[in-house]
Structure formats: C-alpha cells, structure tokens
Amino acid sequence: MCVKVACVGGGPAGLYLSILLKRQDPSHDITVHERDPEGSTYGWGVTYWRGLLDRLHEEDPESARALDAGSVRWRDGVAHVGDLTTRHRGDEGHGIGRHRLLEVLATRARALGVRLEYAREVTAADLPADADLVVAADGVRSTLRERHAAHFGTRLTAGRNHYVWLGTTKVFDAFTFAFVDTGHGWIWCYGYGYGADRSTCVIECAPETWTGLGLDRASEADGRALLEKLFATVLDGHPLLGRPGGSPWQTFRTLTNRTWHHGNLVLLGDAAHTTHYSIGAGTTLALEDAIALAAALREHTGLPQALARYEAERKAALLPVQSAARYSAQWYENLPRYIHLPPERMFALLGQRHSPLLPHIPPQVYYRLDRAAGQLESLRRFKRWLGPKVARTVHARTLTTRD
Numbered sequence: 001m002c003v004k005v006a007c008v009g010g011g012p013a014g015l016y017l018s019i020l021l022k023r024q025d026p027s028h029d030i031t032v033h034e035r036d037p038e039g040s041t042y043g044w045g046v047t048y049w050r051g052l053l054d055r056l057h058e059e060d061p062e063s064a065r066a067l068d069a070g071s072v073r074w075r076d077g078v079a080h081v082g083d084l085t086t087r088h089r090g091d092e093g094h095g096i097g098r099h100r101l102l103e104v105l106a107t108r109a110r111a112l113g114v115r116l117e118y119a120r121e122v123t124a125a126d127l128p129a130d131a132d133l134v135v136a137a138d139g140v141r142s143t144l145r146e147r148h149a150a151h152f153g154t155r156l157t158a159g160r161n162h163y164v165w166l167g168t169t170k171v172f173d174a175f176t177f178a179f180v181d182t183g184h185g186w187i188w189c190y191g192y193g194y195g196a197d198r199s200t201c202v203i204e205c206a207p208e209t210w211t212g213l214g215l216d217r218a219s220e221a222d223g224r225a226l227l228e229k230l231f232a233t234v235l236d237g238h239p240l241l242g243r244p245g246g247s248p249w250q251t252f253r254t255l256t257n258r259t260w261h262h263g264n265l266v267l268l269g270d271a272a273h274t275t276h277y278s279i280g281a282g283t284t285l286a287l288e289d290a291i292a293l294a295a296a297l298r299e300h301t302g303l304p305q306a307l308a309r310y311e312a313e314r315k316a317a318l319l320p321v322q323s324a325a326r327y328s329a330q331w332y333e334n335l336p337r338y339i340h341l342p343p344e345r346m347f348a349l350l351g352q353r354h355s356p357l358l359p360h361i362p363p364q365v366y367y368r369l370d371r372a373a374g375q376l377e378s379l380r381r382f383k384r385w386l387g388p389k390v391a392r393t394v395h396a397r398t399l400t401t402r403d
Helices: 012-024 050-059 061-069 098-111 207-212 220-230 282-299 303-333 343-350 363-373 377-386 392-397
Strands: 004-008 029-034 045-049 072-081 084-097 115-118 133-136 155-168 175-181 186-193 199-205 250-256 265-267
Touching: 004 012, 012 029, 012 098, 012 282, 045 050, 045 098, 045 186, 045 199, 045 282, 050 061, 050 084, 050 282, 061 098, 072 186, 072 343, 084 098, 084 186, 084 343, 098 115, 155 207, 155 220, 155 303, 199 207, 250 303, 282 303, 343 363
Parallel strands: 004 029, 004 133, 029 115, 072 175, 133 265
Antiparallel strands: 045 084, 072 084, 155 199, 155 250, 175 186, 186 199
C-alpha cells in the first residue's frame, strides 16, 4: 500500500525516517518540510559512538559510509582542572559537523525520491488533508505537538545551570574537559573536534557564577572575550565562535510526553523527548527513533498498532538513558562535591556520573569501591546489583576511566 507521509522538520530524525521509508517501499509519497533555508542549520558538531554507526550501516549502508567519511574520531579523554591535567583512553567517539550530517542525509533522501521543501513555516493547516501519517520532527518547541499538548501530556523541566554552545578553531585531539576556578565559582567546558579546522565548545556554570562574572549582562562579544580569557590555556589562543544569529546562554530543558501519538500524528526526536547534552545522546536517540518508527510501520499494517508499537519500544529504550542523563546533569550541578579530588579520581567519578549511588556515597569511598569492583568479580556483581541498568548505548558514551 502506498503511504503519503508529511514530515515537519528537516533535522536528522525527519530526514533519516524519510530515507528508511523510501528504502522500504519506493512508492511511498514522502515530503519533508523544513522552516529554515537549506544549509542554514544551527549548531556546530554532534557526537556519536561506534554502536550507532554499525546500526546505520545495517539500515542504509550508503548514507552510513558518507557519514563515516565525514567524521573525525578520538579515543582519549582529557581533563584539565586548574593547572593539573589527566588523560585516559576510552571508547572510540565520532564527531561530525551538523551541517555536514544534514547535507549527507538530505542528499540521500533526494536520491531516493523524497521531496524536500525548505524556507517555509508549515502549520497543521498547511499539511495535506489526505496524508496518511504526519510526523512532528520539529524539535523541542514543536508547534504540531503544542496544538495537542494536553493529549500528549507534555512536560518541560528546566535545569539549574547555564550553558552556551559555541565553536572554536582549536581542534581538540581528544574529548576535552576543562574546569576553571573564577573566584565566583567554577566554570567548565566540553570540547570535541568535528572537522579538520573546527571543534564544538560547550561552556557551563552555576547561576551564581554566571551572574558573578557578569555574563548575564555582557554583550555576546564581550562574553566570548571573557570566556576566551578564562579558557586561554585549553584554547591555545584560538577564538570562540558564535552563530550568525547569536549564541545565547540557556538552561537545559528536559522534555517528556505521556504519549507520543494522536490520530495520525506522531512525535519524533526532540519533539518527543530531550536528554541532557552531557551524555552526548541527542542525535543518536533521534536516529534510533527514526529506525524504530520505520520498523513499526513495516511490521504492522494498521497505523494505530504501528504507532503504539513505536511508542512502547522507544519509551522502554529511553528509560535508562533518561536516568543516566538526569544523574549526569546533577553531577555537574554538584561539582564542588568532586572538584577538589585528585584529577585522576575526579575524572574517574566523572565517568561514573550516571550512577544513582554516587550522590549518596562519599566520593573517595565510591572511588575505592569502584576500583575494587573492577578487580573482584564478587564486588563487580554487587555493584551491578546496586547500580542502574544503563543501556549499552549510554555505557558506550560514558568515559569510564581508571588511574
């Protein structure tokens, strides 16, 4: 049966879903609507891990090969704490520019016969009345979802810390953390390369540090100049870069929905859920949503059954990821609890930040228990029994390190 699909949102989730549906049945009539002009994407680089790439090779080898070729890789994690530095070997990570990621997916979708319409805001009233399936892939501020917010049970929870997403011409050779004591509290950055001449640099701090430094009042240019001074050692004199439309400070908003579908409307990616950026899972989860929805539509002839199957599968898969993200965000919100440990121990606990036990056990005790659990099978089983059952995808993203 030929299916007519209208997808609102031309990000990774919407584009990849269109690719998979066309591969399943070339007769499907699929249009992706994106409000921004083509090539004007926000953001810098995104991260993913080897497990996702292997999955993408199974689903669509052609786009997977292009993504692999356009990515950079690292294996090390580096933490700079004041004047001290520690480096550890971890899992292989990948970085790719968001612009390049969307270019690869859009090119592949067009080649398969998907219509891509850019630079026009699409509302529910603009969608074709005869669409069999409407996909809301329009992000955390989804207008399609908001029309039925009561049905979806949408909930937004704001985090405590402030953060800003920037770029830099400094190319990091490892996933880099840098923590700086400012006199108004600690401020830190996460840096990772995504191309031959660019890296992403996410900077975060507590609200009292943000106001104490005057970042709440500074112009964007003055704020970046201050951050360049604070992180001069790790940046090696390279500038921080903002987006053309501005790079405002934000607090992260965790979005959840009680249900993900309403009639023929289904939520995908950030329109359905968000997880804190500190676990590096956003793009991976969006693509996994697309894979699960395409599979459910292939395996169930009835739309209600397919959408119910998709929702149930993805909600179950997200539970451990959301738990890991929540505890990861809290680790940074409670940074003073860990920051004065020796750097190699602090970095080891940074790698354990998804654990619900960590906030309740003295850090030095937890560190020694973790070391012992890595050496003794009986304690390792005990630790697994006590700790969260974190999904493999989360484990692969977490830097588990030992000195």
